[in-house]
Amino acid sequence: MAFPNESGAAQAVAAAQPMDRVRAIVESVLGVAVPGDETNIIGLGANSMELVRIINLIEDETGLRLRFEDVGFEPTIAALARNIEAAREHEAEAPVPRGDAREAEAAVPARSLPAVAGIRRNEGWPVVKLAGPTPPADAPGASVRAFGREPLALAQLAQLLETLRLPGEGQAGHAAYASAGALHPVQTYLYAKTGAVEGLQCGLYYHHPRSGELWLLAPDLVLDESLYEPLLNAPVYRSAAFALYLVSRPGAIEPSYGQRARDYCLLEAGAMAQLLRTRAPSCGIGLCAIGEFAFEPVRDWFELDDDQACLHSLVGGAVT
Ligand SMILES: Cc1cc2nc3c(=O)[nH]c(=O)nc-3n(C[C@H](O)[C@H](O)[C@H](O)COP(=O)(O)O)c2cc1C
Incomplete structure (x- = not known):
């Protein structure tokens, strides 16, 4: 079975039904056929980067940015389609300007996002230098995501x-x-x-x-x-x-x-x-x-x- 490449996926699916459109995007990113609309795509091997690419392609096509958490919690084609509908209804109630869509997604974990400017850029203001480029040595340790097995x-x-x-x-x-x-x-x-x-x-x-x-x-x-x-x-x-x-x-x-x-x-x-x-x-x-x-x-x-x-x-x- 042939899959549309990612860049062509949006156009290739433009005229299809929502579920079919999502399926075309998902399959183009994963490069495998997804057996059912309720199939867990993480179970098929999708990783976080691929989920982000799916979210990005859906945004490119629909202008709607899904939340990473929502996709991760229910990683199926059917749930993606439902999330698009929910996002569409939400946007109809409270429209987000197109250019702000990615910035507005501040709740998504930073690892899944394009760079977002929480920290300001200098627009020509005078600078008083206080410290070097690194945080102080007594700053608390980093987040830990893998723990020892001993009690x-x-x-x-x-x-x-x-x-x-x-x-x-x-x-x-x-x-x-x-x-x-x-x-x-x-x-x-x-x-x-x-x-x-x-x-x-x-x-x-x-x-x-x-x-x-x-x-x-x-x-x-x-x-x-x-x-x-x-x-x-x-x-x-x-x-x-x-x-x-x-x-x-x-x-x-x-x-x-x-x-x-x-x-x-x-x-x-x-x-x-x-x-x-x-x-x-x-x-x-x-x-x-x-x-x-x-x-x-x-x-x-x-x-x-x-x-x-x-x-x-x-x-x-x-x-x-
Ligand atoms: C409100 C809040 C929510 C967070 N949620 C998550 C999370 O769901 N998963 C995760 O791995 N880290 C989460 N973090 C941790 C941040 O990802 C982490 O602090 C950040 O990446 C900086 O890394 P560091 O803590 O190692 O310096 C969260 C942090 C805050 C303050």
Whole structure:
């Protein structure tokens, strides 16, 4: 069977039905026939670069840029076609200027994107030189995406979570991160995999920041890697020993900060994540932030109020 080359794929499929158009693009990039519209193309061997090329070709033809995460979560021709329809409807409601489409995709992991100017270019302004070209030597380590197989000691995890401790009721002292009104509306949950942390049963725990305790909410719960985007993030989670989930509790902050509550929770979650990232190397732990994972299928295990949301997560394990 012959496949149109990539550059000709857009034209070759222009007159076809949406599903056929997507199929032509996918097959031109992969160079193989895809048996069915529901066939997982990652299962056929598609890698991240090929997914990005598919996204780029779809954008060239339709003017619509699909999110890498959406494609990665459901990598089938049928899902791609559905995503195009959804993007078309979304654009009809809130049009994005054609030239801005790639820049507007800031949520896609940087590894899958063309260069986007988050950092400004100098347009002729006077410059005051402060530092050399490299970040300071005491900057925290890089994100870790492959972890050691040996179990972590509970003490290592305790040392990591210590950085999120709050002083006990009535005690002096302060947290290591700022919190609007010292309300601390962001909660921390730990998921430990079976046998991954010595002395810690597999399951989902709430970390009590004042008592320095882990409360076992869901013993023996298995949080499956299918909750993570399959191409980039599932392999990271697969080798991890644990995951941390930072969850907002709007009820704790809305009475004081109203509509700013969610932004303030996000800022606080960012500060907490950065503290963990800074502390992790001295605990012998590597961490990787994971912005998106499928929280809804598992949220019942967290026993939350309806308005609580998972804002951010990190996966971690022993450094190799
Ligand atoms: C909000 C947020 C979401 C992120 N999501 C992911 C993710 O889904 N997968 C991943 O591998 N890294 C993720 N990262 C980590 C970044 O990719 C990483 O920090 C960046 O590439 C810089 O690399 P470094 O941390 O090694 O310096 C995320 C980081 C942030 C702040």
